[in-house]
Amino acid sequence: MITNTAPKYEYMPSEGIEKIHETTMRVLEEFGIAFSHDEAVDALERAGCEVDRDALPAPLVKFPRELVMEQIAQAPREFTLHARNPQNNVIIGGNHMVLAPVYGPPNVQDLDKGRREATMEDYRNFVKLAQVVPDLHNAGGTVVEPNDEPQETRHLDMMHALLTLSDKPFMGNVVSAENANDCIELAAIVFGGRDVLAKQPVMLSLINVNSPRLYDTRMLDALMTYVRARQPVLVTPFILAGAMSPVAVGGTLVQQNAEALAGITLTQLVNPGTPVVYGSFLSNSDMQSGSPAFGTPESAAALLVSAQLARKYNLPFRGGGGLTSSKVPDGQAMWEAMMTLFPTFLAGTNFVLHAAGWLESGLVSSYEKFVMDVELLKMMQVFLGGIALDDEGLALDAFEEIGPGGYFFGAAHTMRHFRDAFYRPLVADVQNYIRWEQKGAETADVRANRVWKKWLNEYARPAMDSAIQEALIEFMARRKQEIV
Amino acid sequence: MITNTAPKYEYMPSEGIEKIHETTMRVLEEFGIAFSHDEAVDALERAGCEVDRDALPAPLVKFPRELVMEQIAQAPREFTLHARNPQNNVIIGGNHMVLAPVYGPPNVQDLDKGRREATMEDYRNFVKLAQVVPDLHNAGGTVVEPNDEPQETRHLDMMHALLTLSDKPFMGNVVSAENANDCIELAAIVFGGRDVLAKQPVMLSLINVNSPRLYDTRMLDALMTYVRARQPVLVTPFILAGAMSPVAVGGTLVQQNAEALAGITLTQLVNPGTPVVYGSFLSNSDMQSGSPAFGTPESAAALLVSAQLARKYNLPFRGGGGLTSSKVPDGQAMWEAMMTLFPTFLAGTNFVLHAAGWLESGLVSSYEKFVMDVELLKMMQVFLGGIALDDEGLALDAFEEIGPGGYFFGAAHTMRHFRDAFYRPLVADVQNYIRWEQKGAETADVRANRVWKKWLNEYARPAMDSAIQEALIEFMARRKQEIV
Numbered sequence: 001m002i003t004n005t006a007p008k009y010e011y012m013p014s015e016g017i018e019k020i021h022e023t024t025m026r027v028l029e030e031f032g033i034a035f036s037h038d039e040a041v042d043a044l045e046r047a048g049c050e051v052d053r054d055a056l057p058a059p060l061v062k063f064p065r066e067l068v069m070e071q072i073a074q075a076p077r078e079f080t081l082h083a084r085n086p087q088n089n090v091i092i093g094g095n096h097m098v099l100a101p102v103y104g105p106p107n108v109q110d111l112d113k114g115r116r117e118a119t120m121e122d123y124r125n126f127v128k129l130a131q132v133v134p135d136l137h138n139a140g141g142t143v144v145e146p147n148d149e150p151q152e153t154r155h156l157d158m159m160h161a162l163l164t165l166s167d168k169p170f171m172g173n174v175v176s177a178e179n180a181n182d183c184i185e186l187a188a189i190v191f192g193g194r195d196v197l198a199k200q201p202v203m204l205s206l207i208n209v210n211s212p213r214l215y216d217t218r219m220l221d222a223l224m225t226y227v228r229a230r231q232p233v234l235v236t237p238f239i240l241a242g243a244m245s246p247v248a249v250g251g252t253l254v255q256q257n258a259e260a261l262a263g264i265t266l267t268q269l270v271n272p273g274t275p276v277v278y279g280s281f282l283s284n285s286d287m288q289s290g291s292p293a294f295g296t297p298e299s300a301a302a303l304l305v306s307a308q309l310a311r312k313y314n315l316p317f318r319g320g321g322g323l324t325s326s327k328v329p330d331g332q333a334m335w336e337a338m339m340t341l342f343p344t345f346l347a348g349t350n351f352v353l354h355a356a357g358w359l360e361s362g363l364v365s366s367y368e369k370f371v372m373d374v375e376l377l378k379m380m381q382v383f384l385g386g387i388a389l390d391d392e393g394l395a396l397d398a399f400e401e402i403g404p405g406g407y408f409f410g411a412a413h414t415m416r417h418f419r420d421a422f423y424r425p426l427v428a429d430v431q432n433y434i435r436w437e438q439k440g441a442e443t444a445d446v447r448a449n450r451v452w453k454k455w456l457n458e459y460a461r462p463a464m465d466s467a468i469q470e471a472l473i474e475f476m477a478r479r480k481q482e483i484v
Numbered sequence: 485m486i487t488n489t490a491p492k493y494e495y496m497p498s499e500g501i502e503k504i505h506e507t508t509m510r511v512l513e514e515f516g517i518a519f520s521h522d523e524a525v526d527a528l529e530r531a532g533c534e535v536d537r538d539a540l541p542a543p544l545v546k547f548p549r550e551l552v553m554e555q556i557a558q559a560p561r562e563f564t565l566h567a568r569n570p571q572n573n574v575i576i577g578g579n580h581m582v583l584a585p586v587y588g589p590p591n592v593q594d595l596d597k598g599r600r601e602a603t604m605e606d607y608r609n610f611v612k613l614a615q616v617v618p619d620l621h622n623a624g625g626t627v628v629e630p631n632d633e634p635q636e637t638r639h640l641d642m643m644h645a646l647l648t649l650s651d652k653p654f655m656g657n658v659v660s661a662e663n664a665n666d667c668i669e670l671a672a673i674v675f676g677g678r679d680v681l682a683k684q685p686v687m688l689s690l691i692n693v694n695s696p697r698l699y700d701t702r703m704l705d706a707l708m709t710y711v712r713a714r715q716p717v718l719v720t721p722f723i724l725a726g727a728m729s730p731v732a733v734g735g736t737l738v739q740q741n742a743e744a745l746a747g748i749t750l751t752q753l754v755n756p757g758t759p760v761v762y763g764s765f766l767s768n769s770d771m772q773s774g775s776p777a778f779g780t781p782e783s784a785a786a787l788l789v790s791a792q793l794a795r796k797y798n799l800p801f802r803g804g805g806g807l808t809s810s811k812v813p814d815g816q817a818m819w820e821a822m823m824t825l826f827p828t829f830l831a832g833t834n835f836v837l838h839a840a841g842w843l844e845s846g847l848v849s850s851y852e853k854f855v856m857d858v859e860l861l862k863m864m865q866v867f868l869g870g871i872a873l874d875d876e877g878l879a880l881d882a883f884e885e886i887g888p889g890g891y892f893f894g895a896a897h898t899m900r901h902f903r904d905a906f907y908r909p910l911v912a913d914v915q916n917y918i919r920w921e922q923k924g925a926e927t928a929d930v931r932a933n934r935v936w937k938k939w940l941n942e943y944a945r946p947a948m949d950s951a952i953q954e955a956l957i958e959f960m961a962r963r964k965q966e967i968v
Contacts, residue, residue, distance in 0.1 A: 009493050016871070210889060212886060212887075246892055247902050248876065249871045297865075300867045301870075330815060331815060334819040335859070338818070383782075389734045399696075414730070422780065424770075428810070429809065429811070433599070
């Protein structure tokens with residue numbers, strides 16, 4: 001993980017943050033949030049919420065603000081997510097940043113085979129890539145949808161791949177309570193039982209709100225299952241402003257805040273003290289076409305304010321990534337990725353989903369964009385790493401040695417530091433035009449194509465006890481039989 | 485111009501800024517700066533500097549810190565640059581940002597004709613593009629080098645183009661004192677005489693330091709000429725760290741600061757109170773190849789600190805732009821441009837040279853990249869524009885209208901605001917894959933190609949009094965005869 005000690009960028013003055021908070025409390029008290037889940041509604045009612053069971057499309061829950069503030073205060077400020085390889089343990093929260101690959105796309109794209117439906121092989125490839133790259137600290141979850149596996153059982157194959165091909169922390173399946181339970185059982189085999197998991201959480205799962213103001217049954221089933229097993233969740237309103245929220249960033253932030261705090265309150269009522277992350281997935285619709293638009297200036301601003309809100313509530317924050325609406329890893333893809341990634345880092349985001357590989361509004365996992373995004377992640381780390389002002393950093397001996405009009409290439413100070421003084425690019429090309437042309441006049445995506453292949457070649461499967469391997473296979477086989 | 489009221493990003497803690505300041509003062513007092521110009525050296529010596537006239541490659545001047553602080557305090561915090569069309573007047577300094585096109589490339593590139601030597605036609609095209617685009621507030625200077633015009637007289641044709649094809653402020657030629665004087669004379673014809681210019685500055689010229697620690701004769705000739713005519717200059721150390729400065733960002737910032745403050749001190753001794761801008765052009769060498777590298781993480785950090793230093797000295801700040809080492813407007817070009825532009829805006833940079841069109845480490849002015857950069861400039865303005873939290877911004881009536889799980893597209897609040905609620909992209913494509921493919925599967929550069937042609941079509945030459953037009957032609961003809 002990254003420890004980011006750079007100052008956070010406080011985009012919105014504190015009075016603005018207070019105004020959003022106050023309005024959020026009004027929305028929770030006066031408008032409420034709908035929960036399509038009896039047990040969840042029961043728990044909220046018992047805690048003092050006002051419930052309208054006849055409301056449509058689901059029971060409407062109104063939250064007293066004292067309850068919300070009391071409950072969210074129980075969630076830890078930061079927590080450790082344990083990995084199969086303890087060197088890959090990460091802290092979620094505080095000054096730490098954990099980067100995870102793209103999540104959710106049904107398709108993949110690369111320069112060799114073009115755009116196509118993703119398969120289990122692609123799934124394994126992206127897990128391997130996230131394992132190889134030190135700048136990613138999480139193996140991911142649905143890095144792609146493996147469409148060649150039956151829908152009812154593919155969560156088993158995905159979790160098996162995450163557990164065996166990677167030794168980094170990972171994300172659980174959220175399609176149903178049953179799936180979530182299978183993921184917990186598989187993890188329990190690897191980590192030594194459900195009791196161990198409850199003490200040392202190993203998986204972080206993505207609970208999306210069906211915005212506006214609705215938690216659906218499927219997501220609440222998954223939320224309840226993970227939280228009861230004391231596995232942390234990312235409670236994330238999924239908002240494209242203008243469609244799922246008002247066509248205004250202020251109101252959208254209020255809605256997101258109300259939705260997130262309502263869900264986080266529920267997690268603490270179900271299992272007090274369970275780690276939970278304040279999530280934001282907030283962009284806007286293109287109001288001409290109705291299409292989702294990513295890497296927009298509004299989403300960049302909203303990301304910074306979302307992080308400010310999470311800090312106000314002392315909760316770890318998830319947001320940002322390398323988002324874009326572009327169909328190919330071209331100029332647009334990369335300026336939009338930067339438009340999201342730069343504020344992601346300035347916000348000190350604690351968990352960054354979609355940090356690498358996202359393309360086409362999240363419909364495609366791109367092999368080349370994955371590599372290009374990793375370049376951005378590396379650069380952002382150097383950027384926020386600070387500037388040394390000790391004797392070697394100030395280099396006064398170099399000034400003594402090199403006079404006006406001179407060259408520093410040969411200075412003693414340069415000799416001491418040239419190897420690691422500056423960032424070395426991964427795919428960016430700094431050669432002059434003639435050399436670049438002689439080497440094939442390659443664009444960045446063509447160079448990136450070579451890099452992911454090299455990474456897949458370098459991939460080494462982390463060792464795993466054979467008894468555990470067999471137990472995993474056995475569990476999967478049994479469950480597949482039960483399910484089919 | 486832009487009024488940027490967003491908070492500045494204070495990258496470096498104030499103790500760091502103080503340490504850089506202190507070390508800078510030591511460099512000025514103990515190591516000194518070389519000035520290859522007798523009059524400049526005389527002025528500095530008279531003011532109390534210690535001068536070694538026998539030093540090589542030029543007289544070495546050591547500055548008492550009190551003198552430096554006294555002199556730079558005379559330069560105005562902000563000033564107005566006057567335009568032929570008073571609606572295009574801009575303030576340089578304070579919370580204002582003025583954006584100017586690329587400066588210096590000998591080549592141009594577009595998708596139709598590829599990379600080639602720039603001509604006077606290209607020069608005129610880029611001046612026209614900067615005139616058409618409202619997001620650029622300055623017509624530029626050497627938008628390209630027009631290689632088809634004789635070197636000795638091309639400054640006349642360039643200045644004539646700036647004065648007649650644009651009615652925005654512009655930049656003067658700095659090749660020699662004679663050239664600078666020609667530019668002032670031409671401007672005087674348009675603005676009503678040298679006296680008017682002295683009261684209402686109209687041109688801003690780029691004085692580069694021949695780093696490390698050397699002001700050469702040519703640049704000092706231009707500086708003295710402009711400053712005596714009370715036209716502001718951008719005093720800008722030109723530094724690729726590792727070559728022209730130590731291979732360390734801290735020492736490089738010290739050197740830049742010493743060089744800039746020395747030159748600014750000179751401007752105030754020559755003509756006290758003349759407006760001057762603290763300039764930074766700071767990137768690093770790729771230490772493997774020795775090539776210049778742009779859009780690097782080190783340059784992003786240095787840019788923010790440079791702006792902090794300029795603020796400390798109450799001086800307007802120039803820096804940043806859309807810099808890249810890429811040879812084509814691909815993914816690399818745009819992530820590197822963003823790596824520089826994002827901090828440019830976070831720093832509240834007052835004058836941004838190279839804001840649009842820069843490609844290939846500054847060797848190429850790209851028509852397509854120009855358009856793509858303008859998209860970034862538009863987005864950054866929206867990003868820093870803030871979030872409205874009034875009643876319409878919070879949209880509580882929309883929450884009242886649209887319940888859980890609903891869609892906001894039809895809400896009354898949406899009807900009131902959908903037209904201008906969110907940024908509308910210039911070249912970014914948000915269509916779905918099928919539509920995008922049906923429309924030709926265009927990458928961003930292909931779409932940008934259409935935009936600059938449309939802009940050139942839309943260009944309208946601003947009106948100018950025919951007597952002034954004739955006087956300009958007459959002056960040019962006379963000077964060309966004298967020079968040849």
